[in-house]
Amino acid sequence: MAMARIAYRGNCHCGRYRYELALPQEIAETTACSCTICVKKGYLWVAPPEGSFRVVRDDGRLVEYSSKALRDKFCGHCGTGVTGEHIVGPLQGQFLVNVRAIQGVNPFKLEPHVTNVDTEDDRHIVAVAGEPPAQHVFACHCGKIQAELLTPLSEQQVKEDNCSSCVRNAYIGVYPTKDQVRTHGQEEYSFEYFGLGAEETGRKWGGVVHCSTCGVFVYNIIYGPPLSVFDKLPPERKARALEAYHRNVSLLPLNVRAIEGLGRGVRLGSLGIERTDEGTDGYAERLGVATGKRATGPCNALSRRHSFHDEPRPVNQAPTFIVRRARRQTSSKPQRGCLCASLSEVWRQRKLHQQTWTDARRSGKPQRHQPTMAASTNATQLAVHFSNAGRDATQPHSYLCAVQPQRLSGRDLDGMPRIAAALIAIVLCLSFNATIRDLADDVLFYDGRVPIGIDIDNVTATAKHFAKTTVQPPYKDQFWLVGQRSRMLAHWLHVADQAGPSRTRRHLLLASERAAAALFPFLKSSPSRPRSSTPLADLRSRFRGGGRGIVIPVGYGNLRYAGHLVVALREVLECQLPIEIAYAGDIDLDEERRNALAALDATGNIKFLNVLSVFADDTLSLLAGGWAIKPFGLLASRFEQAILVDADAVFLQPPQVLFEQRPFATTGAYLFHDRLLWQHAFAERHEWWREQIREPSAALNQSLVWTDDYAEECDSGVVVADKARTEVLGGLLHAAWQNTRDVRDEVSYKLTYGDKETWWLGLELAGSTYEFEKHYGSMIGWRPKTKPPTNETVQSVKGKDEDGDEARVCSFVIAHADDEDRLLWYNGSLLKNKLADPEAYDVPTDWMLDGRWEKGATKQNMSCMAGAQATPLDDGQLAILRRSIDGARRADDALRQKGVIPKAG
Numbered sequence: 001m002a003m004a005r006i007a008y009r010g011n012c013h014c015g016r017y018r019y020e021l022a023l024p025q026e027i028a029e030t031t032a033c034s035c036t037i038c039v040k041k042g043y044l045w046v047a048p049p050e051g052s053f054r055v056v057r058d059d060g061r062l063v064e065y066s067s068k069a070l071r072d073k074f075c076g077h078c079g080t081g082v083t084g085e086h087i088v089g090p091l092q093g094q095f096l097v098n099v100r101a102i103q104g105v106n107p108f109k110l111e112p113h114v115t116n117v118d119t120e121d122d123r124h125i126v127a128v129a130g131e132p133p134a135q136h137v138f139a140c141h142c143g144k145i146q147a148e149l150l151t152p153l154s155e156q157q158v159k160e161d162n163c164s165s166c167v168r169n170a171y172i173g174v175y176p177t178k179d180q181v182r183t184h185g186q187e188e189y190s191f192e193y194f195g196l197g198a199e200e201t202g203r204k205w206g207g208v209v210h211c212s213t214c215g216v217f218v219y220n221i222i223y224g225p226p227l228s229v230f231d232k233l234p235p236e237r238k239a240r241a242l243e244a245y246h247r248n249v250s251l252l253p254l255n256v257r258a259i260e261g262l263g264r265g266v267r268l269g270s271l272g273i274e275r276t277d278e279g280t281d282g283y284a285e286r287l288g289v290a291t292g293k294r295a296t297g298p299c300n301a302l303s304r305r306h307s308f309h310d311e312p313r314p315v316n317q318a319p320t321f322i323v324r325r326a327r328r329q330t331s332s333k334p335q336r337g338c339l340c341a342s343l344s345e346v347w348r349q350r351k352l353h354q355q356t357w358t359d360a361r362r363s364g365k366p367q368r369h370q371p372t373m374a375a376s377t378n379a380t381q382l383a384v385h386f387s388n389a390g391r392d393a394t395q396p397h398s399y400l401c402a403v404q405p406q407r408l409s410g411r412d413l414d415g416m417p418r419i420a421a422a423l424i425a426i427v428l429c430l431s432f433n434a435t436i437r438d439l440a441d442d443v444l445f446y447d448g449r450v451p452i453g454i455d456i457d458n459v460t461a462t463a464k465h466f467a468k469t470t471v472q473p474p475y476k477d478q479f480w481l482v483g484q485r486s487r488m489l490a491h492w493l494h495v496a497d498q499a500g501p502s503r504t505r506r507h508l509l510l511a512s513e514r515a516a517a518a519l520f521p522f523l524k525s526s527p528s529r530p531r532s533s534t535p536l537a538d539l540r541s542r543f544r545g546g547g548r549g550i551v552i553p554v555g556y557g558n559l560r561y562a563g564h565l566v567v568a569l570r571e572v573l574e575c576q577l578p579i580e581i582a583y584a585g586d587i588d589l590d591e592e593r594r595n596a597l598a599a600l601d602a603t604g605n606i607k608f609l610n611v612l613s614v615f616a617d618d619t620l621s622l623l624a625g626g627w628a629i630k631p632f633g634l635l636a637s638r639f640e641q642a643i644l645v646d647a648d649a650v651f652l653q654p655p656q657v658l659f660e661q662r663p664f665a666t667t668g669a670y671l672f673h674d675r676l677l678w679q680h681a682f683a684e685r686h687e688w689w690r691e692q693i694r695e696p697s698a699a700l701n702q703s704l705v706w707t708d709d710y711a712e713e714c715d716s717g718v719v720v721a722d723k724a725r726t727e728v729l730g731g732l733l734h735a736a737w738q739n740t741r742d743v744r745d746e747v748s749y750k751l752t753y754g755d756k757e758t759w760w761l762g763l764e765l766a767g768s769t770y771e772f773e774k775h776y777g778s779m780i781g782w783r784p785k786t787k788p789p790t791n792e793t794v795q796s797v798k799g800k801d802e803d804g805d806e807a808r809v810c811s812f813v814i815a816h817a818d819d820e821d822r823l824l825w826y827n828g829s830l831l832k833n834k835l836a837d838p839e840a841y842d843v844p845t846d847w848m849l850d851g852r853w854e855k856g857a858t859k860q861n862m863s864c865m866a867g868a869q870a871t872p873l874d875d876g877q878l879a880i881l882r883r884s885i886d887g888a889r890r891a892d893d894a895l896r897q898k899g900v901i902p903k904a905g
Contacts, residue, residue, distance in 0.1 A: 005052070010102040012080035013168045014196060016059040019082070021097060022052040030099045032112035033091065035069035037141045040216045041081050042170020042257050043072075044099040044112055045091065053097065063662055065214045067141060069117055074215035076665045078193045079208065080168040081215060089117035100168050107170075108162055108275065134182070138218055138258040140211035145190050145218045147254055148182040149174075153271065158256060161276045165195065169208065169217045172256040172273060181252045183219065191666065192221070212666040220253040454495055456507045462488065463511035467518040475743045476751075479692040482519065482734055483765025489515050490730030490766060497726065512536060520733055522632075522740055525616045539614070542638055543723050549578040549639035550655060551609075553629045554647055555588040559597065560901045561829050562647040563891035566600045568884040573654045577643075579606040582633030584622040596898045600891055611636050621741040627755040628744060630716065631736040631762075640724045646717040648829040650884065652877050653818065658720045661819050663771035668722035669731065669763055671714055671770060672816045674756065675777040675853045675863075676704060678711035685711075685751050693764060699771060700764055714756045715777055715814055717827040727768040735762030773816055779865035780826050780847040780873075781811025809848040810864040812856075823847060823877060830881070830888050836860050839904055841885045843878060846870045 006026055011018040023046070030044040037043075063076040072084035084096045099105055134148035149156075156174035160166070192207035207221045224245055230238050256262070256271065466485060471478045492512045499505035516536040517524050523535040532538050550569070554562040562581070569575040581597065583589035594608050611622065611629055614636040622629045634644045643655050664670035686709055693700065700706050705713040723729050738748045738758040748758055763770040812835075813828030828834065832842040851868030873881075895901045 008102050008104070010082070010097065011057075012075035012078050012082055012101060013165050014075060014078035014080075014193070016057070016061045016077055017075055017080075017082055018055070018057040019097075020054045020056055021048055021102065023048060027099060027102070027105055028110070030107075030110050030112045031091065032114045033070070033086065033089065033117050034114060035067070035086075035089070035117040037065075037067045037070050037072065037214070037216075038117075039262055040141055040257050041072070041074075042100065042172075043081060043084065044107060044110065044170075045084070045096040046099050046102075047091070047094045047096055053095070060660055061665060063212075063215060063665055065141075067214075072215075076191065076212070076215075076662075078168075079191075079210035079215055079217055086117070090115045100170055106162055107167055137260040138254050138256075139260055140216035140218055140258065141214040142211060144213055145209065145211040145216070146184040147219050147252075147258075148184075149176060149180060149254060150182065151176060151180045153259075157274065158271045159274045159276070165208070169255070170257055171217065172268070173220070173253045174256055175251050175253050177250050178252045179250075181219075181254065183252075190218075213662075216258055217255050218258045219255060222249050222251055222253070224249050454504075454508075456504055459492060459508060459511045463514040463518075466515045470518050473742065473746065476688065476747045477691075479738075479747075479761070479765055480694060482737060483692075483762075483767070485515065485519050486730040486734045486762075486766035487727075489519065489733075490726045490768070493726040493729070509534075509537065516733075520737055522615050522619050522736065525618075527613050527616060539635065540723075540729075542614070542636065543640045543642075546638045546640045547578075548641045548643075548656070548659060549580060549637070550575075550643045550645055551580050551582055551633050551637045551639065552645050552647055553582045553633045554597070555583060555629075556593070558647040559589070559593055560892065560895060561834075563597060563600050563895050563901075564830055564884070564888035565645065565647055565649060566597065566606070567887035567891045568651065569655065570601055570603055571887050572880055572883045573651060575654045575656060576603065576605070577656055578639075580609050580633075580637050580639065581606065582609045582611050582629060582637065584617075584629055585610060585612045588623055592898070593900045596895055596900045600894060607638075609633065609636055609638075619740050619742070625739065625741065625744065627716075628739040628741075630719075630755055631732060631739050631758070634719065634721060635723070635732055635736055641722045642720070644719040644721070646827060648834070649717050649825055649827055650813075650830055650881075651825045652823045652880055653825075655718075655825075657818065657824070658718070661720075663773070663819075664720050664722070667769035667771045668725040668728045669768060669770035670720035671716075671760055671763075671772045672718055673772050673776040674712040674715045675814060675855075676710050677853050677855055680709045682709075682711050688751055689761075693761075697764060697767075699769075700760075703772075704776065712753065712756060714760050714772075715816070715827060716754075716756045716759055717814075718816070718825060719759055725769075727766065728763070728770075731763030731766040731768035731770065733762075734766045735759050738762060774819070775817055775821075775850055777853075778815040778817060778823075778847060778849045779809045779811060779851065779853075779863075780813060780815035780823065780844045781809050781862070782842075782845055783870065784808055784810050784862075784864065806866050807848070807851075807868070807870040808854075808864045808866045809846045809851075809870050810862040811844060812862060815847055817849060821849060823873070830885050833860070833862075841888065843881045843885065844873065845878075846872050 005022040005024055008021040008023060008027070009018070010021060027046060030046055032038065032044055038045075061076045062073045062082070064071065064073050066072075066087075069088050070084050070086050072081055074081040080101055081098050082101050083098065086092050086094065086096070099110070100107055132150050134150060135152050136149040138147040138149065139145065153174065156176060158172060158174050160172045165171075190209050191212045192209055194207050206223060208217055209219050209221060210217050230242055230245070233241055256268070256273075262268070471482055489512055492508050492515070496505050496508040496512065499508070513534050513536050523539065526532065526535055526538065529535070529538055552562055552565065566579065569577075569579070579601065581589070581594070583594075589608075598604075598606050598608075611632050615632055617623075620628065620632065622632065630644060634642055641659060643658055645655070658664060658670065661670060689706070696706065703713060704710050721728055721732060723732065735755075735758045737743060738761065739755055748755075752758075760770065760772070762768075811828075812833045813826045815826040816824050818824040830841055831838065832840045848865045848868050848870050851865035854864040854866055856863040892901070892904075896903050
């Protein structure tokens, strides 16, 4: 008889990763590890039996990070650590699950067994020089995010609770003011999580800053509600509320677990941690999962036992954001709550109304604290209240939000018939919804990375200025200006996207349309909607919610290679992503050729996109532009997350793995490097770049092209982009502008080669996040001076071949590796040299990473990479290439039979 098991469910906080776990007994004990990464993330581990862990949802947002002690995975959206495997120590080799992410388990009630592991990390993180000197350094594990506390830790309140977010982050907070903290690396290396549902509702009132590389939570940023919300308050409360608001947003809470030396020089037990059992009531329901064990406490947004308070608190104490029901009398004792648990609940007042009626029905008679209601034109009044300033002007106080029903004229609630009560409840709900819509103008627009609020008058005036002062030639001097305006446009779109329906949102979108039309004339007069006054919104509606897919620009000249690629994707790599073929009208790719190409896709999941049906060709001249169609095809595609692929690309892994790579997950724009060639040979190009890029990003400062004057940065054969990210969209619009006829003829295609550099340059100047692959272009090909290569080629050692000479691999293409340094794709087609012999297919045998490029004299001469290890392709890679070549030959035959490509010879 099989032993019964206890079923658990777990998930990251945002719910993008969920799993089920069957354990032989209830979780009563856990294991904590003393390695640095486990300490910083507060991991509590349980090792499930084999086969007991099952993933039920994975949206592809997990990020893997490896220290010398642990390989763990965390959600790249909310930062929750979910699983891990220790590389050293007593837990070595075991699959581990983070107990903090399991529903219904209260970590406060667990006694962890601590395993001692040498922290062994080559980490030496010190305070950045400055005055006053730092007292403590808070840092992520990889050191990219750092905060320095300038005052002693003993002066701070230290607080821990077990709300749904804090328990997953293992958050222990201290609450200094911003002038007591120095931060480094936030924008370049971090992501910010605003809480469950914040992305959809736009209520980004407080953000948790995680390192995008290692996932460690370092500090919070408090934004609070928009300043305009205070206009809804009665005059006698407004001044007091504003005072409390400014005190709270002046704080910069730090995560004690991120402090350097924790567990060695700094002991948690010595900090006097105040622990509160906040609970997770309501979280599972909002997430849409089965409810686990529930606790109550002030973090519960529907709490019925808390009211307003004006009692002062100590300096540097945690602020609270709590939704509470109004009473007719106030409590004498303040209720301290958690920063993150209840912000999103301000607008869930329908349940609060329901509870009001339930309390009244159960009581049998009206109580002083029970609200009564008035049938009037303003049946409910939503007000945001703030506690009194107290005795000390530096004391933070809690935000308290409540619905305050008025008194019912002539009758008390307890005598009301059920039908009348139900009717009034309906009226209350309708009135409440109307109130919310009225407030939406002032509340629901937020960007957590910029100062609170946005000046609509200034936005409107700026958009008018853009329209009056359009970008004019010479365009060589305008790239920086277009970048600044693109950055501003992307910001407006981001703020509007976070807003609910409101007047503010409408004004933002109108200003965005005016600015976009002036900045990017190619958006105007779309053939599909020539009279539209919202061309930018029309473009975005094409891909909103469009999922993932592959975009291949195809014309008459590369139809054959597109056929090879389609067959390889479908028949060899078994890729199921939808494909969209982008072309520039019937002259570029007529119906006969489109039908012939579609016939090669056995899945039928291929569609055709006439780019000239989306963008007017007046300013583009795409037929004469060659590569210029690429950014316009990417923008016009129906996919929200798209892989743009040149027709002659060759994949050794299914292309969907591109979406799983860390650079894409963390930035939304994933690019690939060109070869490191011609150092110091293009002085004019570099001088122009430095004139236009006045504030290089952290990503650019890692570029050897930027720092060491190499010639070419980007191989644009594959570009992966998330157009839902407004900053990425702004960068893509800039890249497209660089490929318009006048700009490319004057600058882009004169100072650089084709579209290659327009991608990163557009993203860089528009202030977008983006990231390149780790390595510069690699080589895949053949060892020189060998007879027909075979699988028996001996692997070189330390850059030498089997004869002791310097190892070389030569070909006519550039290869690229994934995050794990595995071959991913290469350019140039399956032909050995498509420019010299259009019929000669050959299977490469070796590849090389990070060697020295030796460029062939002409395009008919092979280039080589030398001086690094030459690695033979494995059997799986060779099989993929052989099958791809077989498929290419079949595609050639099919296309030639239909007369759409020239016959051989």
